[in-house]
Amino acid sequence: MSRRSPGHGVASVAARPAGASPAPVLITTTEDLAALCGRLAQEAFVTVDTEFMRERTYWPELCVVQLGGAREVAVVDAQAPGIDLAPLGALLADARVMKVVHAARQDVEIFLLKFGAVPTPIYDTQIAAMVAGFGDQVSYDQLCRSLAGIGIDKAHRFSDWSARPLSASQIAYAAADVIHLRRIYAALTERLEREGRTAWVAEEMAALAEPATYLVDPDSVWERMKPRTHNRRFLGVLRAIAAWREREAQRINIPRGRLVKDETLLEIAATAPETVAELARARGISEGFAKGRSGTSLLAAIAAAKALPEDELPEAPKEQRRGPPPSPALIALLKVLLAARSEEHGVAPKLLASSDDLEALAADPEPDLPLLHGWRRAVFGDSALALKAGRLALGVDGRRIVLIPAR
DSSP states (O other): OOOOOGGTEEESOOOTTTTTTOOOOOOSHHHHHHHHHHTTSSEEEEEEEEEEEEEEOOOEEEEEEEEEOOOOOEEEEEESTTTOHHHHHHHHHHHTSEEEEEOOOOHHHHHHHHHHHHOOSSSEEHHHHHHHOOTOOHHHHHHHIIOOOOOOTTTTTTTTSSSSSSOOHHHHHHHHHHHHHHHHHHHHHHHHTTTOHHHHHHHHHHHTOOOGGTOOOOGGGGGGGOOOOHHHHHHHHHHHHHHHHHHHHHHTOOOOHHSSOOHHHHHHHOOOOSSSHHHHHTTTHHHHHHSHHHHHHHHHHHHHHSSSSSSGSOOOOOGSSSSOOOOHHHHHHHHHHHHHHHHHHHHHHHHOHHHHHHHHHHHHHHHHHHHSHHHIIIIIIHHHHHHTTTTEEEEETEEEEEEEEOE
16 A cells, blocks of 8 residues: 655554564545545454543543554544544444454543444454453453464553654554454454354443443432432432532533542532532532532532432432341352352353342342343353352362252
């Protein structure tokens, strides 16, 4: 493929030895992006990654998009003057081309915000690797070493990707994230097909296609804070001010924790201040903040929550309404069973069940949990129910945990 000078929107980064991976090019114009996406649309799959900045903002600031094809790899400068990313949006929406990403959640969130849709179809190699037994949340670097026999240069992991111009070493670093991903994808799909786990992965990828996976509902953010109380008035205030923080952080475009920390929200929910002076006494709230626009709107949210009738107040999160706490010994046994089944089937334990899932299973006679559906039930869920019901025991055979049907 011909390479044009940087002034024409495409810059060649390095010479390519015979037999090496394609040399990355830098895309800086809409014309060249459209041509690239047109070529990639003819391929069965394309590897995708992003570089973005989010340390100082609520919304991610897209800086670079990397795209890898069979014969070319490109680094798209998403902040190049005048560039229109619409051709990229069309490629991501093309159902004929698989989009392969590693640890896709933040990348997909960015594309959803930018283009209004989740890329489809999509394949997350981190999730696939967990199904293939590479452990919990395996890194791209680990997969490169295990499946591609290549180490990754981490020199630019913490680069400021919004600074311009991008250096040749930055471009090479970014390109590596999609070059090696092609080999990883091929190795994982071959391995999972051989082991009969293609359907397992497809079930996991379906969840990635749901926009709700990435969108935050301000009115439900309070539940993530796991308040340890059943006081519904407290919960009503917490729900209101947590939703206020989410929307205010979006408006100002700063991280929610930089606006007001979680511990401060919990304190405010407990004290329910009514005046500027009372609000300013909360830890982490300055007098200037309390008197300003944010403080005024926060006090209004508190007042509205305090005025709610009882029947409009939230209940405690479901996991806190199960009655007496489950037996720690039972939870410990379920953890042992989880480790044994994940080892036997070569699946990451976290993909089968979380610690919260095990506590819910131990506490609730009829829980509705992911581990009791689909392939997870066959691998772990049925055994967990049998252990809980006394129909299954655990034993040791040499160095292995064995399952013993109870008589």
